[in-house]
Amino acid sequence: MAERRASSEKATASGQASTGVADVAFPRGFRTKDFTALRAYVQRIAPAIIARTYYDPDEDPHAATPGTMERYLNTMLDTLVQLALAHGSTALAEHLRASIKQHGQPKLTAVTFRMVTEAAQLAAAAPHPDHAIGAWLRPRIARRLKGEGLTTLGELVAFCNRRGPSRWRSIPRIGRGRARAIVSWLRKQQAALQLTVDIDIDSVEKAGVPLVADELVEVVPNFASELGEGSRPGRLTLAPLERLAVPHALSGANAENRSTAFCYIQANHDLDAVRAYLNRFRDQPKTLRAYTKELERFLLWAVVLRGKALSDLRVDDCEAYKDFLKCPDPRFVGERFARHSPRWRPFASSSSATANGKASLSADSQRYAVRALRTAFAWWVDVRYLAGNPWKAVNDPVVVNRANAMKIERALPAELWRKLRDELDARSAEECAMQWRAVRAAILLLGDSGLRREEAAIARCENLRPSSYGTVERPVWELTVVGKGQRGRAVPVSAATLVGLRAHWADRRQVFDAIRREQAPLGPLLAPLIIPWTDASRQRHRRGEGDGALPLAEAGYTADGLNRLIGRMLTKLVETCDSLDLDDRMRIGQANAHAFRHTFATHSVADEVPVDVVQKVLGHASLQTTSIYVQAEKQRVLEEVADYYARLSSR
Missing domain, CATH: 1.10.443.10 (Intergrase catalytic core)
Structure with a gap:
């Protein structure tokens, strides 16, 4: 589906095109003199004169008679027009179709002949990142990709690598089958394009998980100070908790903050301790997901950017992480991807506010992260895995208390x-x-x-x-x-x-x-x-x-x-x-x-349903939370009456 049509297969040819461009690949074995002869035919030169001028009847049997010469030129013209319809611009295709509909065959001028020739030569050339996707993919598929802003092959490869295996879901009527065919063709053209399609895109899956995600990923320290002057930091090797491996020196097996007393949990290193803590919330999926996110972020920061084991961190390290949360390293931030994808990043850009071009967490999210880590460290101290909790000496980030936390x-x-x-x-x-x-x-x-x-x-x-x-x-x-x-x-x-x-x-x-x-x-x-x-x-x-x-x-x-x-x-x-x-x-x-x-709560309160009844229906733990809807209804009444007063005074 995604491959070029058979009619546009490359054929070897020699010589130089009449356009003056060297080493041009011509389709169907046509030669330079064929294009020159066809240009003369388009300019209404008689076939007999063309045969005499450009061909040798002994070497070119199709030039033996004016009739065979005209049939050969018409066949060549039809072939080039079909290639131009498939690979040329939309405007050229519409012009050719209109001409065929009106005259039964395309009537070409010098300009349209040049456009047809260029489109046909492009069809026979090797794919290039700057080529339009319409020159290589079927028109229907190309239109759908163009609807997503993809116009060239280079942009298509970048889109696949950026969006990952689920890229096709955002494109209307491009299902998994078509997406795999497109990726398969792009992989075959990697040498010509000099672009690589990432390994996890449409890789073989087992139980819904790509096999490339089966192996553990070892993360190592990456210090900005080790980079040379003027060099840009490279992409970090990061992985979620379930695929994470840490070098022994940073595993916490022999860390300074490890307790010497009998430990209540079976934990030989920090990863064991993290998993033991998270196991407490196995029956609370939302809490488990939230705590997993905070702990793996902190662990990856400690190992990759701080170069320390989790159980080696002190108060100054915790303060540094609190500052890190205000503006995470861009290499820790990315689009949302499945946890088994190599593109996964600890911080999702879609959930981060953007200021001055840098991603940042809200103050509420920063405070939640600090409190979650303080609670986890306190538990590790209680079970005698750690000797002390450095987060006890770290203040919570300052948060502005909102009068109404719910968007009622x-x-x-x-x-x-x-x-x-x-x-x-x-x-x-x-x-x-x-x-x-x-x-x-x-x-x-x-x-x-x-x-x-x-x-x-x-x-x-x-x-x-x-x-x-x-x-x-x-x-x-x-x-x-x-x-x-x-x-x-x-x-x-x-x-x-x-x-x-x-x-x-x-x-x-x-x-x-x-x-x-x-x-x-x-x-x-x-x-x-x-x-x-x-x-x-x-x-x-x-x-x-x-x-x-x-x-x-x-x-x-x-x-x-x-x-x-x-x-x-x-x-x-x-x-x-x-x-x-x-x-x-x-x-x-x-x-x-x-x-x-919120609609139910607001209307029931407005209809004088007792607030304690509304509280029980909504499942609020506190009556104070439900009373927000009472205030909201009061505000709405006052605003409506104020509007009425304004209309009354304007009459």
Whole structure:
């Protein structure tokens, strides 16, 4: 697919082109005199004169008669035009097609003949980084790549190396198969391009992980002082905790801060101690992920940039790391990549603020990192792995206390919330609207029950049941969820949400009301109807054992997946809904899954639902947190009345 078409294969030729360019490769074995003869033919010189002027009938059989000469020139012209259509510019291709449509064959001028010749010669040349991708890839593929701002082969190779194995996901209608074919062709042309496609791109995978990620990566110190004057620092060798290996001298096996007393954990070096500490949070995935990030950042900084073992660090080292967090080394910062990718970096540029061209963490993130490290070191002291905790003498970074930490301004106003629900109902009633029905069920579950996105993603059908406090006239359903801090609670579920869930379950070919008869299969309330064709997705949604197991949507959404679904469908709604004004479009465009939790809280407080009731539904540990919504409603009332006063005075 990605390779050049057979008609543009390189053929050996000798001589010099009529354009004066030496060593030009001509397609299909055409020679310099062939191009000169064809130019004369385009200028309406008779075939008999061309045969007499440029050819020897004994050496060139096609010049024996005017008829054979004309057929030869027409064949050559057709070949060059086809190559120009495939490899030339869009303007040239459109001109040639229009000429063929009008005259039955292309009518060329001296200028268009030169353009056709150059395009054909490019088709026979070796690929070069500056060549347009349209000269080497099929037009349909080239158009999609150009839509991402990729115009040359050099830019395409750089894009692959920068984005890694998942690069194709951002390009519409470029799937894994086409991406692999493109990379395969680029690998074959590496010598001609003098560019290298990184080894992990489309490498062989096992259980969703490239085999190039199987081996441990040993990191070594890299001091800026060792660089020569005027030299630029090179790319560091870094790896996440699970693939990390440290030289023995920096492993902490014989470090100064190691405790001499009996150690409560089996840890021979710092990596063992880090893993023992993280093992405490194996049942808390979000906490485990956050602490892993902070500890591996600190460990990599200590070994690579500080040149010390973790258990050799003192207070001045900890102060230096606190300064490092304000502006991390650019070599520690990069785009988000899978942890098994060689492009992975400890700090993600997408989550870092940018000031003066340098990435930096927010003050809150810096304080969180210091406190997480202080807690980890305190535990190592408690289990007698370390003799002391140097972080005890380090102050937290200064943070400005915000009056309102939660972005409750994203809550939708009551009128817009009603418009959104009506629009979702209308779109869900259309044919082939399974995704709309899925997003309606998700948004109603969030907006009518005040769930966090993580809670909605893990909500199970076996935990949803009619409440004993309901009546025939006013039935009440309740859903039991486990929320933040592993605290369980029961939240009410509205009748509108039940309607949305029934429709979503019908799309999944399951009977929602079987729950009441205790006949429903165990499973998530919300589950994807379309599973991405990736190894990770297929492995996550696979049910059963063995290679013949079918991928079924029984695993439910992840919290991030649910957020992406809502964001994608809301964007589509903003682009296609005519009943929304500009302000409504901006509000819906800025909304995410968590905005609907704020919407529930704000509207329930405004409708005089007791604050302690709202607190229990939301799962807030403190009533003070819930009271923020009371203040927000008061502010909204005052702002609306102030606007009314302004309009009244202007009349």
